[in-house]
């Protein structure tokens with residue numbers, strides 16, 4: 001392949017959706033991914049209806065449904081001896097409508113990479129860590145990377161798009177700082193074998209100021225999370241590991257007691273996600289654009305991260321493809337993308353942080369009682385306060401809603417290009 005027109009750094013959801021759209025539109029794109037495979041540490045797996053519909057737009061619906069998704073029809077919230085049950089309306093069933101899905105990120109990324117690889121203008125380099133930006137007179141013009149073998153690789157292109165996640169090396173190399181809103185919790189996470197005894201729902205447990213969540217994420221795996229006060233995990237680690245295991249086992253549904261004890265043998269079995277809510281000071285410089293977590297590391301609250309990364313990618317392709325076709329300024333397109341997406345991200349982060357703030361001010365217990373009373377009232381009277389509708393809409397569909405049903409990528413759908 002000739003030199004790429006776009007270098008995408010990072011093969012996460014943002015990078016691969018973008019690369020797929022660009023390559024389907026005939027743009028030469030090279031993705032540099034530091035990991036050797038997509039079997040990554042646990043990442044977000046919740047696809048909201050808005051992201052799900054985008055995969056439908058891209059003719060990937062059947063493949064996504066075949067990934068072994070689990071549709072949780074509802075949520076059980078256990079508070080002491082009482083359990084509150086929420087049922088999701090059928091429209092959220094991904095088999096019927098756009099739905100909510102839990103999709104293993106590894107499989108999702110493998111699918112996206114396989115789709116993009118059908119085109120000869122797409123190149124994916126795995127095990128390739130992008131370290132530095134190459135600069136021309138007054139703009140970024142490529143990337144210096146290192147392969148696992150230690151060999152250096154230099155790639156040049158008129159546009160570098162950093163999709164390299166919350167710790168973005170490219171953002172740092174560009175000297176771009178982040179602004180931060182404080183998030184009062186961290187998330188401790190692990191996967192365990194699913195004994196198959198847990199009903200297929202999202203299980204939330206509340207114990208004073210702590211919250212535990214468990215759900216099936218694929219045929220034989222469970223995801224189990226524990227929201228801890230920021231900084232508390234370091235203190236926990238000073239105590240015997242067995243105490244932490246017993247604490248978790250005591251707070252997950254009773255069927256999982258043995259599962260938890262079998263899954264947790266040492267601290268290395270637990271992953272800590274320090275929750276952050278940040279936004280880069282700027283998302284673009286001449287020759288450079290930041291997207292996804294690289295531009296705005298998302299808090300895990302309300303499962304938004306993958307989804308907004310996908311909306312970013314689609315919104316970016318919608319500006320970049322016509323700019324390439326018309327030979328127009330890519331920098332102008334990058335600035336427009338930032339102008340379009342920045343308010344959407346600010347609004348989503350604000351919603352996430354307000355919900356988290358209320359939760360921590362009132363305690364999860366009182367918050368969930370209040371939320372369930374409000375939802376109960378809404379279901380009975382069919383009246384929803386406008387602000388609640390608006391916020392729910394934003395979390396489910398994105399605001400503004402982003403669709404990928406117009407553009408050369410949609411037409412290109414399932415056709416594979418000759419190599």
Ligand SMILES: Cc1cc2nc3c(=O)[nH]c(=O)nc-3n(C[C@H](O)[C@H](O)[C@H](O)COP(=O)(O)OP(=O)(O)OC[C@H]3O[C@@H](n4cnc5c(N)ncnc54)[C@H](O)[C@@H]3O)c2cc1C
Nearest residue numbers: 010012013014034043044130164165292293303304305306
């Ligand atoms: C434990 C956990 C739970 C989460 N829960 C949810 C959830 O329920 N729902 C949700 O929507 N979101 C959730 N998130 C967040 C979600 O995973 C991220 O917001 C989303 O993956 C961001 O996508 P991205 O493509 O921007 O970045 P990432 O997914 O972070 O992808 C970045 C990619 O870039 C690669 N990379 C990094 N640096 C370099 C480099 N220098 N050179 C080359 N490659 C590089 C990385 O290996 C990675 O593949 C969670 C995250 C974590 C960690």
